Amino acid sequence: MTVSILVTNTKGGCGKTTIATNLAAAFANAGFATGLADVDRQKSSLGWLASRPATAAPVTGLDWRKATSKLPAGLQRLVIDAPAGVRIAHVEDLLKSADLVIVPVLASIFDERSTARFLAKLERIKPIAKGKKNLLVVANRQRTRQRSAQRLREALSELGIAPVAELGDRAVYTELAEGGLGLFDIAPGRAAAGRADWLPLLRAIEVASG
């Protein structure tokens, strides 16, 4: 059985690909047969895979830009990177192949508003409304000590949402991504703070999918 995770937000630039690639690397490094499906026309996830060194834990790329494809046999974990500007009908469709949804959000006013609309729509999708599939919101690129971070928490709380994790704004993501790597590909000691950020998200995924 494959556990599939859909990473989506209609808003661009909120870090979908960063979350999708790092998540795939986390699964792959834990030993799971992992796939990364790219739905985005910009192919950012597939691009990351192309520069991934052969020595890194293997992640199988799936090109889903035109249509979803059959999963390779024995795949245990699949991360689906949905495109910006995605329509809700498309999300609904992708959700059929997913067990849970992760929505990254950023601490900028514009992002909050469009995200609020998007989240409201997501919550009306049947499997989510009925609680059959979990919706996990992640505050991405948080600068915890800045006022904007607190404002995001408040804005989400008004929507009745508590983010499952806050991922810090760290230069390491960009550096690693250039080489097709993620946080979980490097020695734990070199990425201790980043890994600590990810723990609540990974736990929430495990609880939701276990």
Place this chain on the structure above:
Amino acid sequence: MRAPTSDREIELKLLVDPAQLGGIADRLRDSPTAFSRQAARWLESRYFDTPDRRFARRGVALRVRRTAGLGAEADDAPSFLQTIKAGSDSHGAHTERGEWECAVDDWTPRLDLVTDKEALEKLGLVLQEELELVVASEIERNVVLVEQPVPGEPAAIIEVAFDSGRLIARPTGEGAADRVLPIAEIELELKAGPTRGLYLLLGQLRQWGRLAIGTEDKAERGFRLAAGTWPSATKASKVTLEPAMRTGEALGAILDNCLGQWLRNVRVAADGRDIEGVHQLRIAIRRSRSALSIFAAALDTAERKSWNKRLKSVITATGPARQRDVFATQLLPTIAASAPADAAPALGALAAGLEAEQSAAYEEVRRFLASDEHADLLLDWASWVALEGWQEGASETARDVLARPVVEVARELLHKRHKRVKKLGKDFAALTDAERHQVRLALKKLRYGVEFLGGLFPKKAAKRYAKAAAALQDELGLLNDQAEATALLDELAARAPAKPAAGRLRLERGIGFVLGWQAEALTHRRDAATAAWQTFIAQAPFWHATGDSA
């Protein structure tokens, strides 16, 4: 039954009086079936989990064990072994589960060495830094290898481990003192050959000392010890039969399923904090007894009656506790919710009177579950089920039934039970209480029969039928609860002290209020039962339906 493969562990765990452990080990060593004995080893184990206890929740255990010699051999180089154990599949008294082992260098668990896909799925995604030590154990282990003859089959090779030592749990929170639990147990692990061998050897060991089936492994016990949590009840798992199975095999699978439910709820019932424990324990026994009754044609009458009687002892010992649980948690709150405010002191007095009786009732549950009578019943029954005791001395007719495909026999059995309910319930609205009670008893057997055998037939029709039967049983059950409550109130009134007079008066008022409420509700209850009867009787028997049973 399955023979062990390298990734599976088949094991029977027995609890023993520490004073008898050494004596039993000596007897076994001297027996002709023992072919190898090993020097005693000193085993230290550490069990790990994530801070949010995901392993415990998934029923998986991650352990690192250090094994060293004892005495003169204590200086030998110790070895470290990492083991992942999956939760047990639902089986009778023994456990069958996945087990993955690899050597490690020291106490640090090595997640990166876990490569088996199934093992990975059991653990889920875990980061190394999440792992924390939850519980440890220290054990002196004496091992004897036994070649157990199994009539008609190859011998079973069994590793018998005699363990004595202790579990040490570290509760979360700064400065909390360690909690320690002594261990004295015998583990029979099947290394090769048929599972039956475990039970044949068990019969031998029982002649040398008092044993009881262990219903919880060291990791489970340790985790609860560390967390200070109590066990919670589990319902029966689903019975899965294949139409082509022979009736004897199907009977074995059904009784095995009931036994699993029984074993899993013993410690929950004895603990008592989850009241569903006693309830599920009773259901397990009722299902077992119903199975004996449904499959009567395949069983020896005297043997069946004797089991029936022995199994009933569990029902008798737990009856008062369950009766009071139902009254206190179902009936009383319903009544209190609709009662006028001035009835509150009277109902409060009633609840207080019940609570005092409840602890005595649970004392009896605990006494019984810890008794030799219960331990022996479980061991005898588990052995009978595992060794298919019904085959032995079965009459020719019984043997015929046992050998036939279960789907054919199921049709006849369900038909018979259905006809009986229909006959007893004729003119349902006009039945007396006693007659309705008879319908309830017959329906119970039918319903369990449907639960056991329904899966052999087209799903939809069986489901519809089962639903209607369950709805009727619920209604009849409510009527029965009322009758039981009345009897309970009589007992309570008889035992309650006469003084102080004001207290006595409050209690009597409470009782009067409940009786009055019940009388009022009774007409409505009877109507509801009649309606449920009409729905039930309109159902077409699903076992006649032809079509794909998949």
